[in-house]
Amino acid sequence: MFPPGRGNDNLVVGEIYMISLFGTNEMLTAEGVELRLRGYQEGNREQMWVCEKNSDNRYGMRNRQTGRLLGQRDNNRFACAVYDHLEWEWLAFTRDSLGGYSITVSPASGDKLGPLQRINPNDEHLMVGEVGTQFGLHQLKDPVLRRFEWVVPNRLARSSAPYYDGEDSDESINQTSIEFLQNYSIQNIISLNSVEISPRERGRLRAAKISYSHIKALECTGLTQEQFDKIWTAYDKAGVTVVYCGYGDGRTGMAISALQLFEGRTLSDLDYRANGVQCRSQIEALNALSERIHGVENLSDPPDTSDPQPPPYAAPEKDKS
Numbered sequence: 001m002f003p004p005g006r007g008n009d010n011l012v013v014g015e016i017y018m019i020s021l022f023g024t025n026e027m028l029t030a031e032g033v034e035l036r037l038r039g040y041q042e043g044n045r046e047q048m049w050v051c052e053k054n055s056d057n058r059y060g061m062r063n064r065q066t067g068r069l070l071g072q073r074d075n076n077r078f079a080c081a082v083y084d085h086l087e088w089e090w091l092a093f094t095r096d097s098l099g100g101y102s103i104t105v106s107p108a109s110g111d112k113l114g115p116l117q118r119i120n121p122n123d124e125h126l127m128v129g130e131v132g133t134q135f136g137l138h139q140l141k142d143p144v145l146r147r148f149e150w151v152v153p154n155r156l157a158r159s160s161a162p163y164y165d166g167e168d169s170d171e172s173i174n175q176t177s178i179e180f181l182q183n184y185s186i187q188n189i190i191s192l193n194s195v196e197i198s199p200r201e202r203g204r205l206r207a208a209k210i211s212y213s214h215i216k217a218l219e220c221t222g223l224t225q226e227q228f229d230k231i232w233t234a235y236d237k238a239g240v241t242v243v244y245c246g247y248g249d250g251r252t253g254m255a256i257s258a259l260q261l262f263e264g265r266t267l268s269d270l271d272y273r274a275n276g277v278q279c280r281s282q283i284e285a286l287n288a289l290s291e292r293i294h295g296v297e298n299l300s301d302p303p304d305t306s307d308p309q310p311p312p313y314a315a316p317e318k319d320k321s
Contacts, residue, residue: 003025003027003040003136007020007023007100007101007137007138008099008136009137009139010137011093012146013148014144014146014147014148015050015051015139016048016139016140017138017139017140018040018047018138020135020136020138021037021118021136022096022100022134023136026040027041027047028047028049028135030046030047031046033066033068033080033081034079034080035079035080036125045064046063046066048064048140052085052149052184053085054085054153055150056090058090058091058106059090059091059092061091062085062184067185069082069083070091072106072114076114076127078105078125078126084154091103092104099134100135100137102115102116102133102135103135104132115130115133116135117130117132118133144176144177145161145244148184151256154185156240156243156259157241157242158242159244159248160244160246161246161248162177162244164248167246168245169195171193171195173197173201173204173205175204178204178205178208178210181210182208186240187210187238187241188210188212188213188234188240188241189210189241189242189243190213190215190231190241190243191212191214191215191243191245192215192217192243192245193216193217193245194217194218196214196216197212197214211238215231215255217251217254219246219250219251220250220278222254222284222285223282224285228262231255232258232259243256250278251282252276253275253276253277253282254282254286257275257286258286258289261289261290261293266290267290
């Protein structure tokens with residue numbers, strides 16, 4: 001029995017992969033902290049790896065069963081031992097001309113990447129050696145949270161809605177999406193989807209001890225100041241948080257920008273755009289929030305981060321004359 005595909009799939013953050021010795025059914029398999037080559041088993045979570053990037057934009061592969069990352073251990077041994085995607089726990093994938101990939105590994109010391117190699121054909125283990133071995137990447141067609149990435153490592157992430165496939169209503173909270181969230185230690189969801197999840201789905205999240213806040217937002221529409229305050233309240237004292245809308249771009253970028261403003265940063269229109277904000281109405285809403293937090297005269301000054309929270313929003317009184 002062979003894994004799906006030919007092993008030439010592209011890397012996409014948030015997607016799930018199996019990693020084979022190219023052209024064989026031998027798969028990288030996590031067994032606790034140890035890593036071994038085992039025959040392909042359909043549905044085996046120890047053979048499934050979630051692609052992610054760290055704060056330095058480096059790739060890593062996290063095992064779905066153990067939650068640990070691939071990386072180098074002592075004596076050039078390749079293993080699955082650590083939970084945190086740090087500066088040195090990363091991999092580089094290079095497409096080979098004959099198919100598949102060579103994998104180089106961040107070194108435990110020094111600055112030279114080492115190729116991942118099967119030293120002995122009869123050995124189930126892998127080492128960081130001198131000549132790279134050819135591996136296959138097989139993407140599982142399980143979308144879960146597309147475009148998942150860390151904004152603040154292990155604190156704030158962003159993504160598309162679970163199972164998004166073009167419509168906000170595609171969102172689904174099931175056991176698989178909950179497992180995906182738990183693999184990243186997500187404890188809190190802030191959703192800007194136009195559609196709220198069902199009571200049954202809320203119950204699944206509560207059972208998994210994942211909090212959920214829904215701030216309804218429409219595409220290319222700015223949020224109100226009250227909605228910005230709700231986003232900050234939902235995030236301020238919560239655990240590891242993911243923010244999403246539908247696709248995970250404009251509305252999500254607006255929420256991420258708002259959180260950065262609440263934390264004391266000053267942002268320009270270019271910063272908003274870099275966060276994914278798409279529409280003028282969204283930028284205008286964020287500028288109003290920035291003015292409320294920092295004041296017009298302080299936009300170019302370093303923010304006072306001792307207490308960045310603005311006073312509660314109050315709608316202007318109507319002219320009674």
